[in-house]
Structure formats: structure tokens, C-alpha cells
Amino acid sequence: MAGGDRRDGITAGSCTRARRYLGTLRRILKICDSDFLSESLERRRFLPKFAVVMGCTSLLATFLHGIEAAIWADTYRFLGALPDNRSAMLYSVSAMTAYGHASLFLKLSGR
Numbered sequence: 001m002a003g004g005d006r007r008d009g010i011t012a013g014s015c016t017r018a019r020r021y022l023g024t025l026r027r028i029l030k031i032c033d034s035d036f037l038s039e040s041l042e043r044r045r046f047l048p049k050f051a052v053v054m055g056c057t058s059l060l061a062t063f064l065h066g067i068e069a070a071i072w073a074d075t076y077r078f079l080g081a082l083p084d085n086r087s088a089m090l091y092s093v094s095a096m097t098a099y100g101h102a103s104l105f106l107k108l109s110g111r
Contacts, residue, residue, distance in 0.1 A: 069093045 072092035073085065082088040 065096065069096055072096070
């Protein structure tokens with residue numbers, strides 16, 4: 001069969017056009033894919049940085065809350081509202097958070 005012969009309704013000219021269209025489509029998809037890959041690479045660089053910043057921020061906030069609880073515990077001890085350091089720290093942390101109420105109460109003069 002010659003190049004211009006019909007075989008199952010497909011001519012050589014239609015095959016050439018189809019190859020051109022597929023080639024163009026392949027190039028377009030390759031460009032879109034490269035943009036997608038560059039975006040995913042940027043995302044890969046962003047996520048570890050984001051995780052480190054969020055982790056450090058969380059640790060700093062926890063550390064500062066601990067310092068605040070210790071200051072309140074020292075204040076309760078200084079005022080004589082609680083008998084020892086352990087119960088003062090437990091009461092101050094319990095008062096700062098929504099964790100719950102410990103079975104500790106301030107002396108009447110400290111209320």
C-alpha cells in the first residue's frame with residue numbers, strides 16, 4: 001500500500017496531522033508539567049521551613065507559659081496563699097489553663 005492509500009478510514013495525511021497535534025499537545029503538557037514541578041519544589045522548600053518556624057514558636061510559647069506559671073507560683077508563696085512550692089506551681093498552672101481545677105484552694109486571705 002502506498003502512503004496515500006486509505007486503511008480503515010485513516011489516510012497518511014491525517015496521521016501526519018495527528019502527529020503534529022500530539023506533538024504540540026505534548027509540548028504544552030511538558031511546559032505545564034515543568035511549572036507544576038517548580039511549584040512543588042518551592043513547596044518542598046517551604047514546608048520544612050514552616051515546620052521549623054512553627055515548632056520553635058510552639059516551644060517558645062510553652063517556655064514563656066512555664067515562666068509565667070513560675071512567677072505566679074512565687075507570688076502565691078510570697079503572699080502565703082499556698083503552703084509549698086509544688087502546690088503553688090500546680091495551682092498556678094491549673095489557673096492558667098483550661099486543664100481543670102486541682103483540689104487546691106487559696107487561703108481566705110489570698111482570695
